[in-house]
Amino acid sequence: KAGVTQTPRYLIKTRGQQVTLSCSPISGHRSVSWYQQTPGQGLQFLFEYFSETQRNKGNFPGRFSGRQFSNSRSEMNVSTLELGDSALYLCASMVDQETQYFGPGTRLLVL
């Protein structure tokens, strides 16, 4: 099976812009979770989607949002970008309540 894919892999934006990141889970996986990784805060949970519904949300401002489509693909959006949003954004998929498998990540740089 193909693994979790994330696009784009690298992205440069300026403050105030918005960005949309995409995640395609492993075939058959219905749960998609998003994480942010920064040098200062480490790996932090953003939110999780299952069957197009957000089930869990981490402690992030409302500028961070996401959605899941009927084919389980997911997108996350960050509006009004800030310098501190520069990070590696990781997507993980699982069947449900089982082992999570991570994608390669999208590295976002906000200038």
Place this chain on the structure above:
Amino acid sequence: DAKTTQPPSMDCAEGRAANLPCNHSTISGNEYVYWYRQIHSQGPQYIIHGLKNNETNEMASLIITEDRKSSTLILPHATLRDTAVYYCIVRANNAGNMLTFGGGTRLMVKP
């Protein structure tokens, strides 16, 4: 989810076994121990998980103490490609899909 404690860094000679400890003294009866590793700037890679019995797969072995308050991940013959940050996470499979990452152990395999 229970908190885990890992040493921040360890060294290992190439070809020798790498033994990475993890303390999870507040683990609950239904929580599994998961191990992931992250090679520089890539997505975390699933290694192994277990509940109370020792587990082995093609990558590693997981030894869980009888009281389940600590565990050890063993890489039997470490190679330079095993240099990575190793994360120990405890999670109940029926408690949502959020993983809580700590600081992990930075393993340096040296020639």
